[in-house]
Amino acid sequence: MMSIRPDELSTxxxxGLCLNDCPTFRVLGDEADSPRGRIALMRTLVSVRGTPDPSxxxxxxxxxxxxxxxxxxxxxxxxxxxxxxxxxxLHERVRPPLLARLALRIGLGTVADPRRLGLATRLVRLYQRLGVRALAHRLGLVPRALRDAEALLPARIDAAYELRDEPAIGEERHHIAFFAGCVMRTAFGATDRATVRVLRKNGCRVLVPRAQVCCGALHAHAGEADGSRALARRNIEAFEASGATIILVNAAGCGAQLKGYGVLLRDDAAWRDRAERFAVRVRDVTEFLAANFVASPRPLRLRVAYQDACHLAHGQKVRRQPRALLAAIPQVTIVELGDGxxxxxxxGTYNLTHRDVADELGQMKASAIRNVNPDVVVTANPGCLLQISAHLERAGARIPVRHIMDLLDETI
Ligand code: SF4
Ligand code: SF4
Known part of the structure; x- marks a missing residue:
């Protein structure tokens, strides 16, 4: 069990220097919803046994x-x-209501099982394409919970990305392994394909282990640490077999999770070293490309607002590299967002579980974007892309939001 380490808690x-940077403190204004307040609550949590107070x-x-x-x-x-x-x-000590438990079990079970996720995505694609979705919305037959869940998916799901090795286009310079993600691969297949094309055009032979599975981030955030660790072990095994020394990922949330495998498995003597060796090989695709970009992008006369995904900026400290890649496209002007x-x-699923706070933050982001009025917003995480698109649309702003790899693919 990972639990909470006293030496880490005591840091x-x-x-209180973190308070003003905390989005939930800013929206809710309560010390208990700030980092300092939550750390105090964690101290209470570890000092008592049994079911904790609901608040x-x-x-x-x-x-x-x-x-x-x-x-x-x-x-x-x-x-x-x-x-x-x-x-x-909390997952061990608190028993949520039956419906919530069921939804969690189905949701996590689906992302962890590629076949089940593939089937679910194909059903959603049919629902979108056969006009059922549009009709159900027009007739007001879609309950709010389902409408909220739909907001976590692209408006139009393309064919899933097929896991397969591909050679470099032109001179081969690198052997890299690609982590395709679970939702990325099935719901954002076009972005995975664009990522692989960009890598191949930059001299990469792309190895894509077929046995790879979900990174386990959603499990970890939900407190299902055993499930998260089981997925981590499967990925470590799959990527070790590829022999590649660099593992690239194009979703910020997955990247932060993969880089954390060493910590996730630090109490597992049989896996600790393998997990650490795996974690140090992981890079966000923008980290790798910023140092190895050899293709010649064609000009794009665009004002681009780059939105830092939290799990890239705060979780992986990657801020400079995506901007450097965008700046390498001739005629692109990068504009910075206020409170970027x-x-x-x-x-993750926060906009399902805490809709009001998520909405307020989404509105704040949409208004920061409208203040600088870019031609396009670019980000490196699928969740941010959907949330920002939804809030820009609600605000009546026709500003497209794109994954950085889709934009780069277009230029080369
Ligand atoms: S987490 Fe604790 S030490 Fe860090 S800024 Fe917040 S209050 Fe200060
Ligand atoms: S992780 Fe984010 S929301 Fe949570 S306490 Fe820290 S700043 Fe606040």
């Missing part, structure tokens, strides 16, 4: 796990690790 010196559970579950507090903290508090430990304890590193409210 918080209660200075403690509520404040810990209202955290986006965006890790903006890690960026702000002068004391190096590993907030993401602490929160996942806290969620694991504040979470957009997507955060």
């Amino acid at each position: 918080c010196i209660s200075c 403690l559970v509520e404040h810990l579950e209202a955290c986006l796990v965006c890790r903006a507090c890690e960026t702000a903290c002068p004391s190096g508090v590993p907030f993401g690790i602490l929160m996942e430990g806290a969620r694991e304890i 590193e504040r979470c957009c409210g997507s955060a």
